[in-house]
Amino acid sequence: MLVGASGSGKTTLLKLAKGLVPIQRGTFRLLGDPVPNAARARLDHRVAYIPQQLGLVRSRSVLENTLVGALWRLGVVPSFFGWFPGDMMDLAHQRLRSLGIGHKAMERVQSLSGGERQRVAIARALMQEPRVLLADESTSQLDPVTAREILGIMRGIADEGVTLLIATHQVELVGGYADRVVALRAGEKVLEANAADVTEDDMTAALSS
Ligand SMILES: Nc1ncnc2c1ncn2[C@@H]1O[C@H](COP(=O)(O)OP(=O)(O)OP(=O)(O)O)[C@@H](O)[C@H]1O
Ligand SMILES: [Mg+2]
Known part of the structure; x- marks a missing residue:
């Protein structure tokens, strides 16, 4: 899971992974291959993207x-x-x-x-x-029970071998669903860990300090 406050760059990172925004510096590798330009990646069925507004x-x-x-x-x-x-x-x-x-x-x-x-x-x-499923704030508009149902479905998809990257600002949803957690603050990675090794307080501290 990718956690971060509003404006920290979660959507931007997912769009980079899907090739919907161009890379300005460095190389973006996905499934081992560099993603050279937007046009190729957009047609790449191996990467599914569920946008924040669903589309x-x-x-x-x-x-x-x-x-x-x-x-x-x-x-x-x-x-x-x-x-x-x-x-x-x-x-x-x-x-x-x-x-x-x-x-x-x-x-x-x-x-x-x-x-x-x-x-x-x-x-x-x-x-x-898909081999990779990128999901942006899939739970943010949902009540807590439905949010957990959706995350349970996503956990099941991950268990079947699809790599999921879920962006959320809700650190309380990481525990129980995520394997790894990455926290973003102002476009920078400020934490990367096994989800089992970090607490909600660790994540909140990383996001706000
Ligand atoms: N095409 C762009 N050009 C310049 N700046 C942009 C562009 N797209 C987004 N930004 C800026 O980048 C920052 C990160 O935006 P992004 O949408 O990735 O945040 P987010 O973490 O998804 O936030 P939220 O939780 O509100 O969805 C914001 O300050 C935003 O205004
Ligand atoms: Mg966003």
Whole structure:
């Protein structure tokens, strides 16, 4: 997990990892490879990114939003028209079911709760078959119970072998979910440790001193 106060650079770091902002100095390595420019990385399905505002199309159904994650597998023409083969549709339904919103597949995203929208964003990300999943403040708009449900889902995804990087300003959510924690202050790394080795007070102190 990546913790830091508002403005510390969490979103900027995730966008760098996804290649959405250019690198001005140094080299950014992802899965061992340097990320040379924005265009290549944006098309890289191995890196899924759930933005702070989720980026779902509210007027479209849960299923359609989920299928967006599979566009990289289609050719130009089918992806332009949104022609998804049956097995891809099945996979999308399966993902939604495993995330507990299979019954809402045909509902528009605008009618969903915040927690349900997070699940759709996760389903869409998983359709990319990512090696890395970057999630920005996925829990900050949610009540504490729903926030922990979403983190539990993410923990499960990490246990299946996907590398997750979750940005949050809520240090109290690190314990129990994260393996490693990195704290940012004013764009600088001020702490990096095994989550089990640091307390909330350690993190708060690092962020504020
Ligand atoms: N394209 C940009 N050019 C210059 N400065 C930027 C740019 N994008 C963000 N910043 C600045 O970089 C700093 C870090 O912003 P960032 O959005 O990464 O913070 P954050 O940790 O995600 O905050 P929050 O918790 O509020 O989401 C802020 O001061 C912001 O104004
Ligand atoms: Mg941010």
